[in-house]
Amino acid sequence: MSQNVQGTKDPLNPEELLLTLESILLANAKQENLESILRSGQDALASMFHAIMQSLGFRLVGLGEKDIPGDNISRDGEGNLIGLPETWNSHGPHLYAFRYKHHQSSVTFLIKCITMANNFLVHGMGIEDNQETSIKPTHIELITDDYTSPSAFPYIVRNQHSEPLVNVFISKSRIKDLVSLYKINIVQKLMPNLTKPGYEETYFMRFFKY
Numbered sequence: 001m002s003q004n005v006q007g008t009k010d011p012l013n014p015e016e017l018l019l020t021l022e023s024i025l026l027a028n029a030k031q032e033n034l035e036s037i038l039r040s041g042q043d044a045l046a047s048m049f050h051a052i053m054q055s056l057g058f059r060l061v062g063l064g065e066k067d068i069p070g071d072n073i074s075r076d077g078e079g080n081l082i083g084l085p086e087t088w089n090s091h092g093p094h095l096y097a098f099r100y101k102h103h104q105s106s107v108t109f110l111i112k113c114i115t116m117a118n119n120f121l122v123h124g125m126g127i128e129d130n131q132e133t134s135i136k137p138t139h140i141e142l143i144t145d146d147y148t149s150p151s152a153f154p155y156i157v158r159n160q161h162s163e164p165l166v167n168v169f170i171s172k173s174r175i176k177d178l179v180s181l182y183k184i185n186i187v188q189k190l191m192p193n194l195t196k197p198g199y200e201e202t203y204f205m206r207f208f209k210y
Contacts, residue, residue, distance in 0.1 A: 008198035011055040012183060014166075014175040021051040022165050025157040027083030036157040041148030042093035044155070044168045045120060046113045048175070050084065052182055053100055056196055058109065062099035063088060102191065107135060109190055120144045124186045138189040140181055146170075147178050 009016060025047065028036040038044050050060070063085060089096065096113040107126040114121045120142050126135030152168040169175050184202050187194065192201070 010198045010200075011196060012052060012179050012199065014172045014179065017048065017051050017055060017175065017179065018165055020055050021047055022157065024051060024054070024083050025165075028086070028157075038153060038155040038157070038168060039089065040093040040153050041144040041150060041168075042096070042113070042115055042120060043089050043153075044148050045142075045144060045178070046089065046092065046096040047084070048169075048178065049111065049113070049122065049182055049186075050088075050098060052179060052187070053098070053109075053111070056102075056187065056194060056199060057104070058100040058102050060084070060098060061101050061108070064097035064099065064110075064112075102194075104194060105191060107191075111186070115144075118143055118145075122182070122186060124190050126190050135190055138186060140185045142178075142181065147174050 011017075025036045025038070038047065054060070088098075094115045098111045100109040100111070102109070105126075107128055109124065109126050112123045114123070121139060122142070123137060123139045125137040148169055149167065152163070155163070155165075155168050157165070166172060166175075169178075180202065188201055194201075
């Protein structure tokens, strides 16, 4: 697992993120007493973006513009949501929307993923609680099949599943590319100077051309 120069694990290392994503999906299956299913490549991308946000300390507080009722959602000892709400992908593969808070900011962060033709568009923006000011919206555009394996879906997540979660993606290398794209164009623009042990900002894009 990759480490920075201080020896701290990078929370956005592909192996760490896959473990985080698997724990999120398994928590969903346990809550619902069901098998948690990724139905499409778009489901896989949207859930991976959520794993990135969670790994950086963002707390999921809503889907789209609506609050999540606290009495219907499992939370950990710190009040953070466990897993994802049952309806997180009910509008997939066409639309996903997540709303986050972070203890280092007073801003509410909105992430929306939209499928248009062969493209998967990811939009991010930050809104102050008073709704009077906002962070300039930012977005990325990618092709789902450049990062995920169509033959892997539907993918069933269970305690004893037969295929490793990494198989829904083309490779760990492509996960790394995806994470870099999201980090530079969404996370760093919405919340520059975010501090997290092992996390370092990237100051240039070496190989993405969109």
